[in-house]
Amino acid sequence: MKLHNLGEDRLLNLLLAGLSLGKAVAAGPGDDCALVAIHDRRKLLVLKVDCVVEGVHFLRRTSASDVGWKAMMRPLSDFAATSAVPHFALITVIVPEQTKVAWIKQLYRGLRRAARRFDVSIVGGETSSTPGEIAISTSVIGFVEKHRAVSRRGGKPGDDLFVTGRLGGALRQKHLQFMPRIVESRWLTENFSIHAMMDLSDGLGADLPRLARASKVGFKLDTENLPLTGGAKINDAISEGEDYELLFAISPRDRNRLEREWKKRFPRLPLTPIGSLSRLSTKDNQLLARGYVHFQQSG
């Protein structure tokens, strides 16, 4: 079987099935970040890797500084999903020998600018030549207080679902210049009990079912209520991906206080209730258009 017949979720399941994880591992592959116990009893070590590839995540003509920004901010968006604080990054840059040094310098300018935005130190890097396309892989390491670590798994039937910001239309420009919602996520877990959370990278249509599956619940989505980027349609918000906004589940008891305090703290960033979690029953789950899934051409 070839990769494009399999789809990324099934590929990951297949690869992860064989892994034996040490006792220290609280959350392993499959969640937004890995969480592992360290000697500090109050904190977990948080680890995440992500990559961007020419021809898939950016084009040769894309500004190298934008590529660097995106390469750093994608894993930082997973830190936001976990409500973790990033500290260190490792970069792998794979480029053809004919690449201009100026391009690499610009790439690093983007990486550094993004890292500085969240006080992340780039502590290691590896470069290799390739006969093929440019690829940049970024690993980020940080910490989270045990009681504030959020995963996709804690959603409960009856929880309200919220998204930050606006969805859809990212592919036109935003996907290169987005801001991971780390500040917002840290504020959320400081002030509320967030049951489950993730960042929207593949589109609500692919990502919401993942959160529901991980929480072993169903969901209802008010598609009419989705906060749309100017010019975007409902279907873009569901299928396009690369929004890097937060999707989270919270008790309906907290809804009023959340909406009130959010408006005070983040007056310029919308927070929108988009549905709720339900008991697991297939008929509740509306058929969503698929988000972008690597390796899957039809589904």
Add this chain to the structure above:
Amino acid sequence: MKLHNLGEDRLLNLLLAGLSLGKAVAAGPGDDCALVAIHDRRKLLVLKVDCVVEGVHFLRRTSASDVGWKAMMRPLSDFAATSAVPHFALITVIVPEQTKVAWIKQLYRGLRRAARRFDVSIVGGETSSTPGEIAISTSVIGFVEKHRAVSRRGGKPGDDLFVTGRLGGALRQKHLQFMPRIVESRWLTENFSIHAMMDLSDGLGADLPRLARASKVGFKLDTENLPLTGGAKINDAISEGEDYELLFAISPRDRNRLEREWKKRFPRLPLTPIGSLSRLSTKDNQLLARGYVHFQQSG
């Protein structure tokens, strides 16, 4: 300027010059591993990333399981150089959509087998498609006791230089199936004061000058005394690279005890004195044939 005119060392210097490192960072980019302070006062967090690329580090026909072994063991060899204990790994796999799922499964079999050998948990992974060549990037995270962390920087004039194992001829087979010298390195720092250490990945001719530069000393190499792999010539041992053996500097006062105890503990692995460090003076440094340097076609 194009990358292939620059050479990897100069490229790294250029990229690293702009980085601002946090106060926690004890050793940043440029050493074998990055070391950062954590809340545990006795330990440092150790971070390293490395990658293998099709057409550079392996061929399409190379066994996928061997590729996985190499992709995991290369950064673990840097842990050996630092005398650190690896704990967690993050994997990025970048492959064309036409790749057979069986190939990826074999790749992961090699990655898992290598990780298990040193009790490393693979806690996260990222896959992406590419229109180009296969690339695998591996980040490894672990710890080292502060007083046992070794870098390239502590070599002193008069120190004896030793290498483990045999050099040269790696490209024929060994480069796919080598064993990082973590056990040996941990034994060394448990029993001796190791002034400076690194793993030999680019060949003695490129790596020894790096250790000397980092320690701000010169060196003398007894080329006649190099421990050669069967069939290899002195020049192979100096220029070929991919030996993944340890090169380290130790006080001549410890030499007799080291050689005696090593033979008892590791009777099947040679340990060979190959020269010494000297005061910095260019005329001491013999002209070495160049090891393999990425991006540099002539020098």
